[in-house]
Amino acid sequence: MGQYAAPLRDMQFVLHELLNVEAEIKQMPKHADLDADTINAVLEEAGKFCSEVLFPLNHSGDQEGCTYVGDGVVTTPKGFKEAYKQYVEAGWPALGCDPDYGGQGLPAFVNNALYEMLNSANQAWTMYPGLSHGAYECLHAHGTPELQQRYLPKLVAGVWTGTMCLTEPHCGTDLGILRTKAEPNSDGSYAISGTKIFISSGEHDLAENIIHLVLARLPDAPKGTKGISLFIVPKFVPNEAGEPGERNGVKCGSIEHKMGIHGNATAVINLDNAKGWLVGEPNKGLNAMFVMMNAARLGVGMQSLGLTEIGYQNSLTYAKERLQMRSLTGPKAPEKAADPIIVHPDVRRMLLTQKAYAEGARAFSYWSALHIDKELSHADESVRKEAADLVALLTPILKAFLSDNAFESTNHAMQIYGGHGFIAEWGMEQYVRDARINMIYEGTNAIQALDLLGRKILGDMGAKMKKFGKLVSDFVEAEGVKPEMQEFINPLADIGDKVQKLTMEIGMKAMQNPDEVGAAAVPYLRTVGHLVFSYFWARMARIALDNEASGDPFYKAKLATARFYFAKLLPETAMTIRQARAGSKSLMDVEESLF
Known part of the structure; x- marks a missing residue:
């Protein structure tokens, strides 16, 4: 049934050699010690939990799935509850949380690395604590002191879990038309009524209470997104002692039967005069919920990295063992009946694609998490602002580019297994099914592309994009004169120039016709995603070159993967740039009757 080993060597390379996190956190008073x-020890222990406890439940959890027992009761697959108990007892939910509420106070980049491993081992299970951490972040940022004291210690301890309830049967991304209502009660609470669908982790048997963060409308709310408020709606209303009290009017009506992530309960949640409490200001709930939504989008990036890594690990093992045909240049294992399939060029293409996308994603996502730490904790206000802008710019790329790549990579993993990849017992087809949802939820990848191009780039006249562009140009200027770096710097500089010109061209077209943004957005995001990966692969190649003389095969492999990325994957941008430039005419001039 496959295997999982945490890629600790590469994780440490990214954290300590690429990002130099120990020096970075010296500028953050609360993390300076x-x-x-300590970081390495935490990750090593997390890796053991993931490989020994979570990974063995992944396939069985997928096969069994969650069960709707009836009357709002849902059970998770065998072993999930026990694994969650171990997770809580070991203190993992508290890792990146505020010590004021019982957290361990470690940086976001450490928590981020934990979630990579959790997702590789078992994405469906990981969604339960993952959404809880998002609820924690939302309440930590926008809850009243009273709500924070009541709910945060329980979320931090992991004894209560969280969800976010946005989608309704008639509206998905378009939250401006949601209908769930919130009527004021005399005690300061609100009576929430409505139906929410597709609620991940919406009901389960892992924890004693579930805390729903629900978007709803007050009676006098203006129409559209400016009239949405956010409420905390517990499954059990806490009593005076802070423990679960009376059953609230929020109940699971059913769970969805889905393509993947079978071990996570995707619930229909019915609210019938359920008691809720306002989070943040009236009619500004979307601003508060965006804390959780952005956390979830970064979480999807980590889900995608996790699946890319686990697919690569297992297809690599299979490719080294599976015998099929002979190498085109003559037998490589003459003592055997056939050569292992890793000798074949196209198998190597698929393996190296997975490896390049996994290691590029690790560098990008860990860098992003470090910038979240800078945004929250750096001593210099200007550094905090710069980091915030970069995180805002790159979040849609992290979600969409990494999940696109994960779906491609898990398909490659399945293909390497051949017919066995299509058979459930080998496990590869589950990764394809699980990876597919990552391109859809938390805002489809097309929505992410519109956010990137329309809001994050054209919306501020490219100000945030220029900040990332400066990182690229500074690196190109510093390394461009060095002969050994030409094979990496030249294509990096080239894609940087092309993105700048493409952005200006689309911006000019959009002034005449807004549909030009919609037509260009998806291939534009792919293009910028490759710019980001090119930057990190060039930086990693520099480190590998500096250590090449050590004879350590790790650096040799890193350099080989960098060369593969620039030779075989970056050229996708020749197509995506042409697609983005092609405009909206061939799409929008087609009459509906011709479809």
Whole structure:
């Protein structure tokens, strides 16, 4: 049934050699005492939990799935509850949380690395604590002191879990037309009524209470997104002692039967005069919920990295063992009946694609998490602002580019297994099914592309994009004169120039016709995603070159993967740039009757 080993060597390379996190956190007072040895020890223990406890439940959890027992009761697959108990007892939910509420206070980049491993081991299970951490972040940022004291210690401890309830049967991304209502009660609470669908982790048997963050409308709310408020709606209303009290009027009506993530309960949630409490200001709930939504989008990036890594690990093992045909240049294992399939060029293409996308995603996502830490904790206000802008710009790329790549990579993993990849017992087809949802939820990848191009780039006249562009140009200027870096710097500089010109061209077209943004957005995001990966692969190649003389095969492999990325994957941008430039005419001039 496959295997999983946490890629600790590469994780440490990214954290300590690429990002130099120990020096970075010295500028963050609350993390200044943390050292590399402590970080490594935490990740090693997390890796053991993921490989020994979670991974063995992944396939069985997928096969069994969650069960709707009736009357709002849902059970998770065998072993899930026990694994969650171990997770809580070990203190993992508290890792990146505020010590004021019982957290361990470690940086976001450490928590981020934990979630990569959790997702590789078992994405469906990981969604339960993952959404809980998002609920924690939302309440930590926007809850009243009273709500924070009541709910955050329980979420931090993991004894209560969280969800976010946005989608309704008639509206998905378009939250401006949601209908769930919130009527004021005399005690300061609100009576919430409505139906929410597609609620991940919406009901389960892992924790004693579930805290729903629900978007709803007040009676006098203006229409559209400006009239949405956010409420906290517990499954059990806490009593005076802070423990679960009376059953609230929020209940699971059913769970969905889905293509993948079978071990996670995707619930229909019915609210019937359920008691809720306002989070943040009236009619500004979307602003508060965006804290959780952005956390979820970064979480989807980590889900996608996790699946890319686990697919690569297992298809690599299979490719080294499976015998099929002979190498085109003559037998490589003459003592055997056939050569292992790793000798064949196209198998190597698929393996290296997975490896390049996994390691590029690790560099990008860990860098992004470090910038979240800078945004929250750096001593210099200007650094905090710069980091916030970069995180805002790159979040849609992290969600969409990584999930697109994960679906491609898990398909490659399944293909390498051949017919066995299509058979459930080998496990590869589950990764394809699980990866597919990552391109849809938390805002489809097309929505992410519109957010990137329309809001994050054209919306501020490219100000945030120029900040990332400066990182690229500074690196190109510093390394461009060095002969050994030409094979990496030249294509990096080239894609940087092309993105700048493409952005200006689309911006000019959009002034005449807004549909030009919609037509260009998806291939534009792919293009910028490759710019981001090119930057990180060039930086990693520099480090590998600096250490090449050590003879360590790790650096040799890193350099080989960098060369593969620039030779075989970056050229996709020749197509995506042409697609983005092609405009909206061939799409929008087609009459509906011709479809």
